[in-house]
Amino acid sequence: MKKIWWLAPIIILLGIQLIPGNISNPPFDPVQDVAVVTAVPAEVQTILKAACYDCHSNEVKSPWYAHVAPVSWWIGNHIIEGREALNFSTFGALQPKDRSEAMEEAAEKVREGEMPLNSYVWIHSEARLSQAQRNTLLSWLDSQNAEAGGRNGESGEEDQEEKD
Numbered sequence: 001m002k003k004i005w006w007l008a009p010i011i012i013l014l015g016i017q018l019i020p021g022n023i024s025n026p027p028f029d030p031v032q033d034v035a036v037v038t039a040v041p042a043e044v045q046t047i048l049k050a051a052c053y054d055c056h057s058n059e060v061k062s063p064w065y066a067h068v069a070p071v072s073w074w075i076g077n078h079i080i081e082g083r084e085a086l087n088f089s090t091f092g093a094l095q096p097k098d099r100s101e102a103m104e105e106a107a108e109k110v111r112e113g114e115m116p117l118n119s120y121v122w123i124h125s126e127a128r129l130s131q132a133q134r135n136t137l138l139s140w141l142d143s144q145n146a147e148a149g150g151r152n153g154e155s156g157e158e159d160q161e162e163k164d
Contacts, residue, residue: 017069023076028058032092038147044140048088051116051127051137055082058089063123078117100145107141110134 030036035045054060055078066075086102094102109115116127129137 019069019073023060023062023066023072023079025058025060028089029092032090033057034088034091037092038144041140043136047129047133047137050124051129053088054124054127055079055117055120056086056088058083058087078120103141103145107138107145110138110141 034040034048040048054062060079062075065071086106091099091102106115110129116124116129121128
C-alpha cells in the first residue's frame, strides 16, 4: 500500500484531462480585423501579432501545453477575458464609440505595464516589448482612439450641434 501512494496524483492528473479547456478559434470575417478596418503600420501589426493576438483575437496559436489541464483552463479563461476586453478579429463590428473606448483601455493597460501579461511574456519572449516597441504601440493606439472619436467616443458632432 505504501509503495503506490504516488499513483493517486497521476490518476487525478489523467482524469482531469477529460475536462477540456476552452481554447478555440471561432469563425470570423477577416474584413472585420483591425488590420483591414484601420491603417495598421507593418511594425505595429508585427507587435500586435506577437504580443496581443493570442488572447485578443480569433487567431489564437496555442502551444501543446495549452491543451493540458489544468493549464488549459487557466489559458482558456485568459483568452475569454481578453476577447471580451478587445477582440482584434471583430474590431470592425464595433461602433466608433466602442472602438475608441477599447483603444483607450488598451493604451492604458500597455502604459501601466499590465499588458502583455507577465505570465504570457515568461513563455513567449517575442511578446516582451522593448520601450521603443511599447512607444510605437502606444502612439498607434492613441492615434486610433483620436480617430475613433477621442475620449469616450465623442466625435465632435455633438459639440457642433451645441454651437448651432
